[in-house]
Amino acid sequence: MEFSRTDPKSSDSLFTQSSTLVCYGMLADTSRFYTLIFYAPAATLIPVITTFDKTGERIYDQGVDFGCWDGGPYSYECDGQIKIDSKMNLNLEHVTTCFDCDSTSSKPVKYFEKRKGKIRNDGMIELEAIKR
Known part of the structure; x- marks a missing residue:
């Protein structure tokens, strides 16, 4: 999937002053705020949910990535x-x-994680602790 980068010379500048963010999309408009989903650069692109009031002022940012275990000596895949x-x-x-985490078996080992949260009516974002 190809994502478009934000353009600081367009109306994107109402929401971000960076061309390094990759915009995924915008949720349906509420009467109180806008909600955008970006990918921010790190070792990989990290999804971030950001809310803005109707004047373009940022209300809240929340990274929503669990993180993948980068680096050796093991081989990982994350989804x-x-x-x-x-x-x-x-x-x-x-x-x-x-x-290759288990020296007694050739089967891959899978780790499952879940989180729940909510974008509140005031634009703030709540996330519970990770459940493994």
Whole structure:
């Protein structure tokens, strides 16, 4: 999937002053605030949910990545998803697969993680602790 980068010379500048962010999309407009989903640069692109009031002032940022265990000596693969329902409830799921973590078996080891949260009516974002 190809994502467009933010353009600081366009109306994107109302929400970000950086061309290094990759915009994924915008949730349906509420009467109180806008909600955008960006990918911010790190070792990989990290999903971030950001809310803005109707004048473009940032209300809150929340990174929603579980993180993948980068680096050796093990081989890892990570996959995650975020579901946001019409009531602004967040459901995050993440699977990390380690291909050579267990010296007694050749089977990959999978780690499952879940989080729930909510984008509140005031634009603030709540996330519960990670459940493994």
